[in-house]
Amino acid sequence: MVDVHAVLLAFLESELSDVEIYAGRSEPPSGYRLTDGDCIVFRARGGGPDYDDALLIPSVQFKCYGVDGNKESSEIESFELYRSLYDALHNGHNSGILYAESETLGQLLDEPETGWHYVLAHFRVMIRQS
Amino acid sequence: MADSQVNWYENDVLLVVDEAKDELLTRLAFQGEGYAKRDAPVDTGFMRNAIYGFGPSGSHRAEGQEMADPPKLGPGEAAIHGAANYTIYQEERVGFMYKALEQLKRIAGGVIREVGKEHFGG
Numbered sequence: 001m002v003d004v005h006a007v008l009l010a011f012l013e014s015e016l017s018d019v020e021i022y023a024g025r026s027e028p029p030s031g032y033r034l035t036d037g038d039c040i041v042f043r044a045r046g047g048g049p050d051y052d053d054a055l056l057i058p059s060v061q062f063k064c065y066g067v068d069g070n071k072e073s074s075e076i077e078s079f080e081l082y083r084s085l086y087d088a089l090h091n092g093h094n095s096g097i098l099y100a101e102s103e104t105l106g107q108l109l110d111e112p113e114t115g116w117h118y119v120l121a122h123f124r125v126m127i128r129q130s
Numbered sequence: 131m132a133d134s135q136v137n138w139y140e141n142d143v144l145l146v147v148d149e150a151k152d153e154l155l156t157r158l159a160f161q162g163e164g165y166a167k168r169d170a171p172v173d174t175g176f177m178r179n180a181i182y183g184f185g186p187s188g189s190h191r192a193e194g195q196e197m198a199d200p201p202k203l204g205p206g207e208a209a210i211h212g213a214a215n216y217t218i219y220q221e222e223r224v225g226f227m228y229k230a231l232e233q234l235k236r237i238a239g240g241v242i243r244e245v246g247k248e249h250f251g252g
Contacts, residue, residue, distance in 0.1 A: 026222050046225060061222065
């Protein structure tokens with residue numbers, strides 16, 4: 001079985017530069033600081049194989065944390081980061097990903113513990129099994 | 131050729147179909163509510179108790195303080211509402227609502243057959 005998080009991480013790292021990307025997580029790791037710059041965390045939340053097992057089709061949750069020039073959490077930069085993610089992933093494909101599409105559009109929220117702004121969004125991704 | 135006549139009571143048929151559709155949607159919402167409550171994380175129990183299903187034929191909403199207003203439904207829609215304002219943060223971490231909807235998708239065919247039998251016989 002293909003590693004969904006590894007395939008997506010490789011794709012996003014090739015498409016998005018200067019962004020910290022963490023796979024298989026619901027929030028940034030404890031070592032992350034806003035001074036590290038923009039950050040995306042993602043994890044598969046469900047899904048399954050297609051009928052002939054050629055594809056895995058997970059629904060993937062993304063959280064985009066944008067940081068402004070003063071290294072502070074920013075609503076505007078979070079949406080900017082989300083738009084970059086959308087442009088890269090919606091209709092995106094490579095050797096590991098057959099097709100990806102937006103499932104729910106981004107929603108702006110605040111982390112209860114840190115107060116950081118982020119945009120929550122979901123994508124459906126068709127990942128090749130071989 | 132024998133005489134024959136077909137009477138087509140269109141409005142009556144549409145009424146039965148509409149009632150069946152509304153009941154189906156509402157029943158699916160109630161079933162989904164059950165799945166979501168089963169898997170919801172529990173601390174005080176408020177978040178779990180604030181989950182309810184509602185549709186065109188009914189609602190399980192219990193009025194209480196601190197509960198968000200129900201979302202507006204369009205025609206032919208039903209919903210499962212997590213009315214505690216922090217439900218979204220638990221959903222991000224656990225995904226219990228999404229899991230409930232996946233399970234609902236799997237059993238929907240059975241519910242459709244059940245409601246269909248009740249309204250159309252067979």
